[in-house]
Amino acid sequence: MGFIELEGISKNFGCNTVVNELSLSVKKGEFVSFLGGSGCGKTTMLRMIAGFETPSKGSILINNVNVSNIPPARRKLGMVFQNYALFPNMTARKNIGFGLRISGIPRTETEKRVDEMLDLIHMTQFGDHYPHQLSGGQQQRVALARAIIVKPGALLLDEPLSALDAKIRIQLRDDIRAIQQQLGITTIYVTHDQEEALSISDRVAVMREGRIEQIGTPLNIYNRPATSYVASFIGTLNMFYGSVVDAEKGVVTVGESLLRTAESISVDSGKTVRVAIRPEALSLFNNETMSDANFLPGRIETIKFLGSTVRFIIKFEDKFISMDCFNTPQFKMPQKGEQVSVTFSREACQILPGDAIPFCYHE
Amino acid sequence: MDKMNSEKMIRKSFSWFWLIAGLLYFFLPLLATFLFSLKGKKGVLSFVAYQHVFADPNFLNTFRFSLQMSVCTVLAGLGIIVPTAIWIHLRVPKAKPVIEFFTLLPFVIPPIILAFGLIRCYAKPPFALTTSPALLVAGYVVISFPYIYRAVDAGLSVMDLQMLTEAAQSLGAGWGSILFRIILPNLRTALLSAIFLTFATVIGELTLAVLLAWPAFGPYMAFVGRDLAYEPAALAILSFAMTWGAIMLIQIASRGVSGSRFSSGDIH
Numbered sequence: 001m002g003f004i005e006l007e008g009i010s011k012n013f014g015c016n017t018v019v020n021e022l023s024l025s026v027k028k029g030e031f032v033s034f035l036g037g038s039g040c041g042k043t044t045m046l047r048m049i050a051g052f053e054t055p056s057k058g059s060i061l062i063n064n065v066n067v068s069n070i071p072p073a074r075r076k077l078g079m080v081f082q083n084y085a086l087f088p089n090m091t092a093r094k095n096i097g098f099g100l101r102i103s104g105i106p107r108t109e110t111e112k113r114v115d116e117m118l119d120l121i122h123m124t125q126f127g128d129h130y131p132h133q134l135s136g137g138q139q140q141r142v143a144l145a146r147a148i149i150v151k152p153g154a155l156l157l158d159e160p161l162s163a164l165d166a167k168i169r170i171q172l173r174d175d176i177r178a179i180q181q182q183l184g185i186t187t188i189y190v191t192h193d194q195e196e197a198l199s200i201s202d203r204v205a206v207m208r209e210g211r212i213e214q215i216g217t218p219l220n221i222y223n224r225p226a227t228s229y230v231a232s233f234i235g236t237l238n239m240f241y242g243s244v245v246d247a248e249k250g251v252v253t254v255g256e257s258l259l260r261t262a263e264s265i266s267v268d269s270g271k272t273v274r275v276a277i278r279p280e281a282l283s284l285f286n287n288e289t290m291s292d293a294n295f296l297p298g299r300i301e302t303i304k305f306l307g308s309t310v311r312f313i314i315k316f317e318d319k320f321i322s323m324d325c326f327n328t329p330q331f332k333m334p335q336k337g338e339q340v341s342v343t344f345s346r347e348a349c350q351i352l353p354g355d356a357i358p359f360c361y362h363e
Numbered sequence: 364m365d366k367m368n369s370e371k372m373i374r375k376s377f378s379w380f381w382l383i384a385g386l387l388y389f390f391l392p393l394l395a396t397f398l399f400s401l402k403g404k405k406g407v408l409s410f411v412a413y414q415h416v417f418a419d420p421n422f423l424n425t426f427r428f429s430l431q432m433s434v435c436t437v438l439a440g441l442g443i444i445v446p447t448a449i450w451i452h453l454r455v456p457k458a459k460p461v462i463e464f465f466t467l468l469p470f471v472i473p474p475i476i477l478a479f480g481l482i483r484c485y486a487k488p489p490f491a492l493t494t495s496p497a498l499l500v501a502g503y504v505v506i507s508f509p510y511i512y513r514a515v516d517a518g519l520s521v522m523d524l525q526m527l528t529e530a531a532q533s534l535g536a537g538w539g540s541i542l543f544r545i546i547l548p549n550l551r552t553a554l555l556s557a558i559f560l561t562f563a564t565v566i567g568e569l570t571l572a573v574l575l576a577w578p579a580f581g582p583y584m585a586f587v588g589r590d591l592a593y594e595p596a597a598l599a600i601l602s603f604a605m606t607w608g609a610i611m612l613i614q615i616a617s618r619g620v621s622g623s624r625f626s627s628g629d630i631h
């Protein structure tokens with residue numbers, strides 16, 4: 001039994017179903033992210049856990065207690081908001097100490113724990129600043145400290161970093177993860193940023209239209225996307241339509257080329273499927289290429305230099321493939337317009353059901 | 364470069380012009396009234412009109428009465444309207460236009476109609492209230508409703524009430540803590556302006572006080588103005604000064620209460 005159990009949760013606003021039969025079990029101390037595009041119901045789900053919305057159907061159990069009739073103030077869940085939601089009339093210290101003060105903890109103990117928190121978030125010298133005197137990143141640190149000082153059963157974060165600029169975002173997300181690990185606090189984190197979700201979570205739940213499309217470890221989600229939606233949502237991906245030649249042996253055709261997969265295909269021969277290949281799984285043909293690898297012939301259209309990697313857009317028949325190569329000293333840079341042979345292993349070649357809209361590559 | 368500078372200069376002098384024009388518009392009549400009030404003795408400037416005003420016991424009595432009424436109005440008005448406005452903001456934001464429409468009614472409906480309505484409804488049992496100052500206060504609450512509601516509404520709109528409330532709730536706060544530790548301290552400026560406007564309105568209010576027959580300051584001023592020349596001017600200046608004085612007292616008092624944790628934030 002998980003620490004937080006969501007059992008068949010649905011939420012309708014009028015006739016609009018925003019969360020649809022969603023079930024999830026979060027273990028104690030686990031860090032789970034809800035990842036999904038705008039409007040897929042992430043915030044609504046989180047607000048139902050916090051108690052600010054009531055599920056239309058299903059039940060929520062926290063620590064084996066059905067919380068349906070428990071108001072937010074008594075659920076003992078810490079909440080961190082996108083826009084910080086600090087109390088403007090209080091200094092950072094008072095904000096952090098708020099939860100303790102209203103629960104009647106003596107002043108001296110409150111002060112002591114606030115000091116510890118200020119230390120934990122590296123803001124000791126900012127204790128007497130008002131929110132409007134702090135940067136966004138600092139405000140969010142204070143908001144985090146304010147939420148965890150009361151030792152909540154779980155921490156709920158709704159896109160806490162999306163209002164911050166890129167550098168602060170990465171730094172703070174690492175800090176959030178470190179603090180979460182240090183305190184062992186069960187955490188649910190909502191984001192639309194796949195990199196963020198993959199980098200800090202124990203498990204990622206990819207949401208789409210109010211359902212969980214796939215849930216798994218970041219590695220699992222990235223390497224083994226279960227559906228084309230997940231595949232397209234996570235990372236850059238080449239995706240082509242193909243048709244199954246031999247399901248048993250795992251052979252498909254894409255355009256004029258035959259491709260082999262590592263496993264057999266669960267779709268009947270002759271059916272249309274989608275073939276997904278990560279750009280980093282591709283390389284240019286060279287002496288080290290395995291004899292049983294897949295090949296695609298093509299012509300280099302664009303070369304994008306990204307620092308440690310180089311991204312090539314290669315035209316293959318009427319499709320485009322994107323390929324990432326490490327910019328190592330021994331790497332021989334091909335020229336624009338050059339005819340090349342792109343190769344990739346059988347394992348790199350993933351077969352997904354042939355639904356949804358086709359596209360070539362995605363950034 | 365030169366062109367831009369001169370443009371800036373023109374714009375700047377324009378804003379100064381309007382500022383000065385505004386100040387003149389506001390202070391010239393006041394100054395004229397003040398000077399006029401000093402002419403009680405022929406040929407010299409003197410405070411003789413003020414002496415007359417203070418010598419009249421009705422002056423202090425009516426002013427005290429109106430002051431009491433305004434305090435009651437402020438307390439009752441805030442007590443009714445602040446929770447309502449918060450509730451509307453949090454729970455029924457769709458009702459905002461409706462309430463806004465209602466806030467306009469006291470401007471559209473003359474106080475005399477309000478007064479007659481009150482007298483008709485509350486003159487006989489079971490609601491024989493015409494002799495109770497509560498009815499006067501109730502009328503004043505209606506008159507000051509637009510000022511209080513609009514000030515509070517504006518204050519609530521800028522603070523993201525819903526998010527702050529939810530943040531407080533997730534920390535275990537009940538409604539008492541949310542109201543007194545978060546919402547009201549953040550509404551301080553809005554409440555002050557609501558109180559200010561209510562005071563200014565109630566102290567000089569004439570119609571309701573006359574029709575309900577109360578010895579208020581408004582009727583007293585009207586009465587003095589009818590019979591005397593220099594005293595009304597002195598009275599106008601005095602009531603102006605006293606209203607401002609009352610406001611300043613409120614400001615100081617409220618700073619004493621919440622200043623340690625809030626108002627210093629404005630200054631930094």
Ligand SMILES: Nc1ncnc2c1ncn2[C@@H]1O[C@H](COP(=O)(O)OP(=O)(O)OP(=O)(O)O)[C@@H](O)[C@H]1O
Pocket residue numbers: 013018036037038039040041042043044045192
């Ligand atoms: N109180 C409400 N009343 C009516 N509809 C609502 C309400 N709250 C949310 N919705 C609708 O529910 C859907 C999901 O909203 P939600 O805020 O959960 O999305 P989200 O996944 O958090 O999106 P985002 O990434 O943009 O924050 C949206 O279509 C939204 O319009």
Ligand SMILES: [Mg+2]
Pocket residue numbers: 042043044158159
């Ligand atoms: Mg959201």
